[in-house]
Amino acid sequence: MHNGLLCIVPPYVLEAIAANGTPEQRAWAAATLSLDTEIRATREQAPSAPPQPAADVTASRRIYDADHTTSLPGTLARGEGAPAVADVCVNEAYDGFGATLDLYGQVYSRNSVDDAGLDLIGTVHYSTDFNNAMWDGDQAVFGDGDGDIFNRFTIAVDVIGHELTHAVTQYTAGLAYRNQSGALNESISDVFGSLVKQYHAAPQQTADQADWLIGAGLWTARIHGVALRSMKAPGTAYNDPVVGKDPQPATMDGYVVTRSDNGGVHLNSGIPNHAFYLAAVSFGGYAWEKAGRVWYAALTDPALSANASFLEFAQLTVQKAQALFGADGRQRVHDAWAAVGIETSQ
Incomplete structure (x- = not known):
């Protein structure tokens, strides 16, 4: 269950800066x-306990300040x-936790991240000039x-x-x-980070109104880029002499075979990202209502293997689309995966 350290900024971006900056x-x-x-090695030796059923428990948010140390939680x-404080990072983390709880609770009836009311802990001001966010x-x-x-x-x-x-x-x-x-x-x-943004927006955004960018606002004005990733157009989020060019493929034609980045987890994620975007705009309306329900149903189905391939996950989403939205929904999801080079059975 426990996967160790999971970061938003891919290692290849940091490696490009280490080479070009x-x-x-x-x-x-x-x-x-x-x-x-260092943190990854430590965390992988300390697996988390499975959640215990606690449907009557409501999650609480606690935001800590590391004060530029690496001591957690701070x-x-x-x-x-508690009311807002003077520290913008504390307030953004608190509100972002709330926005995430709202999406999962109000749309998918999930009680916190573990569906058992787990309290959410976050730490801001971690280390000095630390260019990442992580679970x-x-x-x-x-x-x-x-x-x-x-x-x-x-900020995002x-x-x-x-x-x-x-x-x-x-x-x-x-x-x-x-x-x-x-x-x-x-x-x-x-997918669900983008849905949090769309659901939290005022007014809320439909699939065709959303920007489908991940991490918009993270780059400073010095960098030629709009975000870390684009679900609408993988490979176009940035192109800069220091951080490099966004290398994400949008289809299986560009699938990257590599030993780096745990086998290209931040690279090849562009392919299922794009499939979700295509499904969401095909369904229309608010993406969390149909495409999001399909993906959430697939994620939470015990049939989904921990070592699932793209095809296995895609096939499960097609099945869920059929169950939730009938033949029309199944066809829309099938077509979205086919457009990125993954052919599911009908």
Whole structure:
């Protein structure tokens, strides 16, 4: 169930900065990569306990301040029901946790990330110039960014939703964080992170109104890019001399076989991301109502293997679409996967 450290910024972005940046940029990029690796090794030795049924328990939010150390969780800065504080990062994390709980609770009747009322813990101001956000198996952690390439990581509510969705996956399918199952793990976090943003928007956004960008606002004005990833057009989110060009494929024609990034989990996630986008715009309306229900039903089905391939997950979504929305829904989801090069049986 436990997958260790799960980060929003792919290692290949940090590696590009370590190779192409200024001496200062190279130094903090290398430091972030080193810290990511250190935490990952620690967390993988400490698996989380399975959730215990507690349907009558309501999740509480607790946001802590690490004060630029790596000690977790840090000092409590805002607890459930407490008023806003002067620290914008604390308030953004608190509100982002609330937006994520709202989507899962109000749309999918899920009681927190474990469906058993688990309290949500988050830490802001982690380390110094830490250019990442992560779910470590027990809590979410947000860096402040360096202010040169990255802004603060609480600035994007979809990033918060992304990290907390890693917890949902941890407590459901437990998708192994490698190769295609790992890319599905990343994609599901992007899917529901984007749905958190669309559901939380005022006014709420339909599928054709949404930007389908993951992490918009994270790049500073110095970087030529709009986000970390694009579900609508994978491979187009950024193109910059320092951070490189977005390498995500949109279809299986561009599938990347690599040993890096746990077998390309942040790369190949562009393929199922694009399939979800196509399904959502095909259904129309609010994406969480139909495409989102299909994907959530597939994620929470015990039939979904921890080592599921793209095809296995796609086939399950087609089955769920049939059950939820009939032959029309099945066809829309089948066509979305076919458009990215994955042919499900009819």
